[in-house]
Amino acid sequence: MTFRNDIEITPELVASHGLKPDEYQKILDLIGRTPTYTELGIFSAMWNEHCSYKSSKKWLKTLPTKGPRVLQGPGENAGVVDIGDGQAVVFKMESHNHPSFIEPYQGAATGVGGILRDVFTMGARPIAAMNALRFGEPDHEKTKHLVSGVVAGVGGYGNSFGVPTVGGEVQFDARYNGNILVNAFAAGLADADKIFLSEAKGVGLPVVYLGAKTGRDGVGGATMASAEFGDDIEEKRPTVQVGDPFTEKRLLEACLELMKTGAVIAIQDMGAAGLTCSAVEMGAKGDLGIELDLDKVPVREERMTPYEMMLSESQERMLMVLHPEKEAEARAVFEKWELDFATVGKTTDDLRFRVFWQGDEVANLPIKDLGDEAPEYDRPWVAPTPPAELDPSTVPDADIADALLSLLGSANHSSRRWVYEQYDTLIQGNSLQTPGGDGGVVRVEGHPTKALSFASDVNPRYCEADPYEGGKQAVAECWRNLIATGAEPLAATDNLNFGNPERPEIMGQIVHAIKGIGDACTALDFPIVSGNVSLYNETNGRGILPTPTIAGVGLIDDHAKMARSKFSREGDAIILIGA
């Protein structure tokens, strides 16, 4: 064993953790000493774009997030919206773009797994899923492989887990050649008064690890290079996360059973930067410290270092704070489902995040500052320049019928059946409208008439031409798709996919698109209750098309009166309405 936690922290090592010199200085000021290697890993995880939203926070705050039906807005694993009769719909959308480009099947599969966990961590049984996919040109050398892998991965996970996929998007454009987008949405149903949150409460209570064992999955490629081992690395370890829908399905059933026991005080999914983010979030939200004993963490690989355990992105894991007197009952549930259940730490009152391993303290950090003090940037931006108006004389003449036919036959307009037939759209027996129409509709089980409608939309070409109008348009289109099923739109989630925010013109797209989304949502009383930001999406040094995906949820009071997009009877009048 050649592990050391005293690896020298060099500027190169700091840089390879994605921390800028001034960010590193902030760490030094904050803790008054050089961080240990494990601590550096923790900071890099907490302060990266994905966890800290450092480039987008300022603008996200401007979005409307409240409404009479909103029970939980952004800030938890998913948003929660009241649907009456004591029930709530819990939903969120999240991206898995980069992992899907590296390994399309597993990347997409674990994206679906992650969003499903976000939903059932809150106590909701998942009832619907959607996926918004963007690929490069159809004849680009990589596209075929990526499309088949991603679609198989989305299906492979969702079908096995057992949630109907009721909608989504697929688009092709050269601007995604080197950076595809995989945005996964999930929604679940819960009792409005039985929503579980991630805020820890109570001092000295057990912190429990649930689910699958920890491996080295996803432990950063760049950071791996920094020899935490001596000379016993047999091969370059892949960092790909592999999904296990079978474990996730058991985790779902075990969690819902566990929640009924009354044992859960707080619960949090282990997503990006697993143990680190989940433990810090639970503690910081509850104004509590957390102590972890890594020797108790169930591992599936030998000689895992504290650094690796803290940064592992192994899937199908959760962390919870438990009522100690219910521990035996809770453990029995997990044993029944043959899942790991291990007390790995406790809550404390010292507001420190302390991590122990083989008798050493490998991290001791101020828990609130890890999140609160994360850098926040007001990045410079320039207003996007609108494209020059099209000169009609430059538009070639074309036969309208031919043009229509080639449009209908083009990759972006042809039927999506080849995709959604690979997804189980019927499971659970409540699907009233499956993909192919405007919105997917799922009835509310146990209620005689109610149903929920789902749609996901954005037109990235509009967003490129005018991010503000494109943002508005995405919201409006999603809204229209919901009302076209006869639903009253309730709320939305967004997945903001953009290029490098350090470039002022990209930052300008972000700012304008968020403004457009915000204005449209405000005008329509359509609050954003959850969401996700994915930045640095580039292909050949050029940003992807700005792609702020909007997914919305609507309520149908009586599904007997639901509207469909297909003409159903001969002789019916066809009416064109709108502006």
Added chain:
Amino acid sequence: MPFRVLCLPGQRVRHATNSRTQQFPLAFSAINPEKAPIQQPLLLKRDVSVMKSAVVVFPGLNRERDMIAALTKIGGTPPAVVWHKDTELPDVDLIVIPGGFSYGDYLRCGAIAARSPMMDTIRERAEKGVKVLGVCNGFQILTEAGLLPGALMRNASLKFVCREVKLEVANADTPFSRRYAQGQVFRCPVAHHDGNYFADADTVASLEDNDQVVFRYTADTNPNGSINNIAGITNARGNVLGMMPHPENLIEPAHGGDDGKGIFAGLLN
């Protein structure tokens, strides 16, 4: 009890056992569940003697809730739900193994579930004549356990397929198919990755000779490449049925039809 056939209103059907041809002006599909209070069976209790059934759940199965709903709505009483590790299987007339991905479908579909102790109990019951229905993963489990011959291989397309197919009733003289007419074609959804039925030539010949093929995909809707378009078969005795399609997902108007209902209705005494 008067003899009834499930069919669409006005459809002509022939009952297999007595070859009578009749016109049915009113069939199950005329009953509107939307008007009935929720959770109530679609059939009136006095119409049927209650069917005692059990749904066996292995970890990773995921259509058990759909199956329980179908048995409850059509059978009039909720089935017993039995966890695979339970040692006692209640005294029932029908044992159902629903669809899903037991043990993740790892190794081979249904292989791991098929070797669990619960399957020994099911085998004993089947030998005593208790009816056993395996749908989708349930079918795969029954073949892996040797209760049904053959194997379900990967779909010819190698892709998961979820769509509606048409099934032809190849043998209406089984407890599972008796509410349909011989040769009747009905709609049914499929959702599977490994539904490509395969058996060696002798086995297939004997299945055909003994009328053990109960449902076939119509040739133009075979979703998986299965041999002889086989969608569902019984054992030689006729009390164990395995089928890939999901009749439980097409049992009420909200599903867009109730063609699948006959399978459950047929199992009522």
Added chain:
Amino acid sequence: MKARVIVTLKNGVLDPQGQAIEGSLEGLGFAGVQSVRQGKVFDVELSGADSVTAKAELERMCEKLLANTVIENYAVEIID
């Protein structure tokens, strides 16, 4: 003790995966491929046991679980 178990489809059993791979290889320009059959390999680590006992044990595992002997053959090899 390490062992490798190889499970292959019996002759005459349909192999949709093998067939599809054959087709794709051809599509990728690999001309000489006449047939592909896909099987499974299991790398098993066993505690203790001499290799004779281990082999017998592995064969029982194949009979009971690892292979579906209706359609598959198996072969067991002790590696070290």
Added chain:
Amino acid sequence: MKARVIVTLKNGVLDPQGQAIEGSLEGLGFAGVQSVRQGKVFDVELSGADSVTAKAELERMCEKLLANTVIENYAVEIID
């Protein structure tokens, strides 16, 4: 010419299948099993070609299709 290609997961890559099989073997009373990792085998028949060319060809097939080299290793063996 006959060849066998064996594709296995790289070290450290999660193998849910192997885990499930491990659990099942244990349940069936096979006590000594410490780990199971599942991989794939492809039995390929090739026309013509000497074994050196064939081997190189098979390795190209692995890189292009048979193995997912992000998470899998492969080994090629000419049988006859």
